[in-house]
Amino acid sequence: MRKKAFIIAMIALLPLVMPAIESSRFFGVTSAKMDGMLINPLNCIRANGKAAILNVTPTQIFTTNYAGYAAIRPQNDFTDARGEWVVPDITGSVKPSMVDMFVGIGGVSEAGGIIQVGTELSRGWPEYGDVYRYRSWYENFPADAEYGPDITPGHSFHAMVWQVGANLWHVQLTDTTTDTTIIDLDVDTSAHPPNQRDADWIVECRKDPTKEIPNVGTITFRNCKASVGGGTAQPMGTYSPQNFEIIKKGVRRTTTSAISVDGTSFSVSVTPFVEVGGFVVPVDKFGLLAPYFGLASTILVATVATSIYVKHIKRRKEKQ
Numbered sequence: 001m002r003k004k005a006f007i008i009a010m011i012a013l014l015p016l017v018m019p020a021i022e023s024s025r026f027f028g029v030t031s032a033k034m035d036g037m038l039i040n041p042l043n044c045i046r047a048n049g050k051a052a053i054l055n056v057t058p059t060q061i062f063t064t065n066y067a068g069y070a071a072i073r074p075q076n077d078f079t080d081a082r083g084e085w086v087v088p089d090i091t092g093s094v095k096p097s098m099v100d101m102f103v104g105i106g107g108v109s110e111a112g113g114i115i116q117v118g119t120e121l122s123r124g125w126p127e128y129g130d131v132y133r134y135r136s137w138y139e140n141f142p143a144d145a146e147y148g149p150d151i152t153p154g155h156s157f158h159a160m161v162w163q164v165g166a167n168l169w170h171v172q173l174t175d176t177t178t179d180t181t182i183i184d185l186d187v188d189t190s191a192h193p194p195n196q197r198d199a200d201w202i203v204e205c206r207k208d209p210t211k212e213i214p215n216v217g218t219i220t221f222r223n224c225k226a227s228v229g230g231g232t233a234q235p236m237g238t239y240s241p242q243n244f245e246i247i248k249k250g251v252r253r254t255t256t257s258a259i260s261v262d263g264t265s266f267s268v269s270v271t272p273f274v275e276v277g278g279f280v281v282p283v284d285k286f287g288l289l290a291p292y293f294g295l296a297s298t299i300l301v302a303t304v305a306t307s308i309y310v311k312h313i314k315r316r317k318e319k320q
Helices: 002-026 285-319
Strands: 032-034 037-039 053-056 061-063 065-074 078-086 097-105 115-123 132-139 144-150 156-165 168-175 180-188 198-205 216-230 242-248 254-256 266-270 273-276 281-284
Touching: 002 132, 002 180, 053 097, 053 115, 053 266, 061 115, 065 216, 065 254, 065 266, 078 097, 078 198, 097 156, 115 156, 115 168, 132 168, 144 180, 198 266
Parallel strands: 061 242
Antiparallel strands: 032 037, 053 061, 065 198, 065 242, 078 156, 078 216, 097 115, 097 198, 115 132, 132 144, 156 168, 168 180, 216 266, 254 266, 273 281
16 A cells, blocks of 8 residues: 555656656757767857757757757858848847847857858847847857848848858848848958858857847748859758757747748747746746646546545445
């Protein structure tokens, strides 16, 4: 009887310990071996720079800062990456919060620099004050980012980086809503040559857990392509890219869709945080329901245990 009671008690505790087990699985791996190359887990950043990897599964790579896709090759031969997206309005986001959308080369490879161009959205960032900012930028990480003109939410932007010579890359960002090119220049990458083993289409947040992700909703990347060896640009899907997701404060914050049939589009949905009584909490529907699932299962187990106990007492009385 004692053994049976112990087993019942352990079953009753499962709803309480499973969330901890589920959360801990994201923090067991610090690097991943893929196609003969290491993906770096903890490089520092402009705001972030390289992907900071937590864990790797057969289908997804969990990070603290990258969501989206990266095409990864054993050869060091990607020579351009391109894509476009609509910059969302982040009104109502918590502060401080910041997020970037970019295309680039070298963001997930362990060695080498990165060449990337994109858009940055923030609210209440310490350097900017309590304001909303929408900015354009490019970067040859680990060098500091260079900022272009401010941009307009709701507009669509086409971003592209391509190699024009040895240690020379061109970065371009065009507001396709107004047909205005706002960043368009060559970048000398001799100090930080990008690792050309990966091409990236990424939504990037800050690794610092005190810095939040703005309310961007769902961001759709379109017309995503890349070239190898200076050849014709091919749909990103041609290269079987890896899926990246963001885990922040132990909570999965992004869901990246499958790549479209034509291999050029996908979306990243971000679960927002909201302030409740001065605290910031995640809006996760399943997470909100989890305690009730746990309570219901605990009640069920307790009911079954009580029923077994009552039947046992009745049988003892009948034998007396």
